[in-house]
Amino acid sequence: MMEKPLQLSPFGRHLGVEVLEVGDGCAMIKLPYRAELTNPNGKLHGGAIASVADTAMAVAVGSILGEPGRHSTVKLEIKYKAPVTGGEIIAEAKVTRRKQTVFLGEAVVKDGNGQVVAIATATFMVRDNAPQDE
Numbered sequence: 001m002m003e004k005p006l007q008l009s010p011f012g013r014h015l016g017v018e019v020l021e022v023g024d025g026c027a028m029i030k031l032p033y034r035a036e037l038t039n040p041n042g043k044l045h046g047g048a049i050a051s052v053a054d055t056a057m058a059v060a061v062g063s064i065l066g067e068p069g070r071h072s073t074v075k076l077e078i079k080y081k082a083p084v085t086g087g088e089i090i091a092e093a094k095v096t097r098r099k100q101t102v103f104l105g106e107a108v109v110k111d112g113n114g115q116v117v118a119i120a121t122a123t124f125m126v127r128d129n130a131p132q133d134e
Contacts, residue, residue: 057105
């Protein structure tokens with residue numbers, strides 16, 4: 001993979017996601033553990049983990065399209081394997097299939113020790129209209 005400048009969505013920036021690598025239908029991003037992203041038990045909230053997986057796959061799709069904001073997630077499935085109680089999580093994503101305007105992606109999310117905490121798949125649809133500046 002090679003590093004490229006990339007503009008994250010406002011949500012990704014708000015979440016605190018950092019793009020580590022991106023290119024050729026692949027992406028690697030990380031999210032530091034923060035107390036405000038936890039559930040009542042102090043574990044990283046499943047929604048935060050799902051968001052990181054989705055963002056990583058979206059970045060991977062974007063690396064092929066070359067334009068931000070032209071695709072949307074239309075289906076996301078995630079299987080949680082282990083809780084996250086600290087450190088950071090890293091999502092490694094890749095595009096697994098492309099057919100015209102539909103992309104399929106896969107992401108593996110690991111904690112800072114390399115333990116798999118979640119595996120996700122998603123379907124993305126490319127839109128004809130890019131977002132307009134308001």
